[in-house]
Amino acid sequence: MPNTILLDHLYQLFSIVAEIGDDGYVSRASDVLKKYQPQVADGSVRFFESFSFKRPSGFSGGAQESRSHIGELFLGIAKSGDFAVRGQVIQAQDGKTIFLGVPWLWWMHENVSGVTPKLSEFPVHDVQMDQLLFMSTQKTMVDDVQALNADLMATKSHLERTNVVQQSFFNHVSHEMRSPLNGVISALTLISDEPLSDRVAELLRLASHSADRLLEVINFSLESAAVEAGAREEKVSNFDLDMLIDDQLSGGQPRALNKNIELIRSGDLEFPSAYQGQQRLLKQALANLLSNAIKFTPVGSVHLGAELLEHGQQFDRIRFYVQDEGPGIPEHQLEKIFDPFATGLVSGTGESQGTGLGLSIVKRYVKFLGGEVRVDSIVGAGSQFSFEIELRPISRDKLIEAVAATSQARVLSGRVLLVDDLQTNLYLNGQLLESLQLTVATASSGVEAVNCLQQSDAPFDLILLDLNMPDMDGFDAARKIRSVPGYANANIVALSAYTADNMRQRAQEEQFVQFLSKPIQRNELIACLERWMPASAAEVVVPEVAEALADDHFVDSDYDGSVLAELAKNIGRDKLPNLVSKFLEESAEQWEALRLALQERNLDSVVLHAHTLASTTLAFGLIDAGTQLRQMENRALSGELPHLTELDRMSQTLGLGISKLQAHLTTLG
């Protein structure tokens, strides 16, 4: 076939056609080649020399060499940089080389702006336009996915904000409900002491029971919110699992003894290693399950156990369980037992059935630990609650090293001014700060604090300021402190036993850089100091590891001895007698001040002294007394004047707690 006829056919199939002689020059060319590369098409420039070829691999140019690549894809970029071709070569019957191809669309799309080859420049069988469509489509799909993702994130963020607002509102309402409800409960208690007809006494008993239940629901709801907030921030720590289990048994012992129930540790009685994990969550989960088991077991025993199921390279799988001898749970109710407010599931134990929130909270604790709590029960025989979690094993030596290392990492130095109207608090918190190698000065009022700052030779790095002082409250004191030259931007931390959100928020909005709840927890104090105090490589806190691993346990509702043990660990046993002596002396003064306030019907004074006594008694583990004082404070805050006779009843509780505190102090000494 003559080349002319051949080329006429090829023009219908390809938009770029070039007939090339062995000298490399083009003798005939298609219109599209003429349009984009006129100097090639008119034979001024050799075809293969006007392109750089990415393919075929190793092709260096020239008509003759091109024929050794027949059947291969040619990808050429014009040396002018504004055009590219893709195609192949064939050899005509007369020996000439013919290049057949199309514009290289994707290369031009990506590299040449302002020049778009037209649809008509591509034969219908060429799929490059389809490729461009596909690539454009892919970009559109990515845009869609990104837009949807942005929508989802915005919705998620909105829901989270809404949830926070709702939760905050719910917590606020719960707090607000708790104070008047405490007033109701106290009033009902007082009424019950009056002479009553049988019918009124029965109605009063029902009212008291309902009010107690309502208070329990509110307390559980608040705890539930705290679980959610706290668990998210929960960090891992190293702990001795045997000790943790024994602690739980010790904690449950007083209630078990009251009911004549035996608490038994079962499963593995000694674990070969210590562990790293979310210790506090594990404790809470076990404590709740154990408390439930004791509650629903009328006679017999309760078992708390842990078993090593699997020893892995990185984690041990451990099963925890609590077995009771309660009435058991019917099978059809097992699924609902962990639902919030699932009540009425058991009977015949003589115990209040509770709110049904405890197990719901356990379920959430265990979920945060990475497990799932389950229950197996036989009606009439008892129930077993269990869960499996993974914990990272560490050697017991490492436990000690890890605790030491953690403590040694807390490198602090500097001067702290501690302001509190109570000598007990000044002494206690002063000892805590000194145990952290800090220089501490104390002041018992806002005025004294200002004097101290003005007279001090060296500046203070941090001021810890009690909010509830009699003559000048913490907010006014902070304002005075900031008026002292050099302290306008001082780091002032608020201390208060009021943990209500509005108090916390007000403190952080006005004058204070942070809010710490009283009694001050050592870990929280250290975190606060690390945040606001300068670090020093020169001073290292000496850990008291041995003390940390050797806590004494002396726990019931009158008196929680773990608090004193913790104090011994933090400030040293030798400081305890002096501290307790100050506490007893100051408590006696506050007690008399509270009595006077009640006699004089001075509500503000009642609030102040009840608050002070509540926070100090709780700081020394006098749980029942502290709780009753806190209830009195709340009622006074809501405008209700407590009756003087309540103080007499409370004095018995306080006396019992103090006698146990003194006994415990003797054993520690």
Added chain:
Amino acid sequence: MYGIINKSLREMVIDHHGEVMWQQIMTLSGVPDDSFLSLKSYDDEVTYALASTTADVLGIDLGAALHAFGHHWLKSSMSNEYAVLMNSIGDNLVEFLNNLNSMHDRISSTFLDYRPPEFKIIEQSAEGIVVDYLSFRLGLSPFVEGLLEALAGHFAQPMEMVSIEAMPVASGTHMRYSINLG
């Protein structure tokens, strides 16, 4: 129709009347969700429901709403990810209309559910053109009119729609547009 059409309709309403108006249209139309995926094929009823509700809410007739949408569709197609493809179809109104079917043919080879309309220039003179529009869909003639006007505008081509004639057809739509160019 593909989600890209519904997205463009949403974009038009929001651009001119705001998000609140669009949400009102969504609520009244009964379409449950406006997270349209461009390349997902949606039931035509979704597009019809959105278009008719838009017309109701804006207080205009459906034809006017579709006409406006024709303008918007071309404008957005010429500026989104498909702009290169759109620009490759032609450099003037006549070339564009002549090559549009070829582009639709290529799209059909990738999107197997695609059922595009067909455009034919059946007469061409110095004064103008006569264009046939054929589709299996009903009621979209005002959209096509808006599209043709917008295309002419894109190519800076003065035009006047002289007549619009519904041609007999067994099913779907067959319209004939006589357009003066000058």
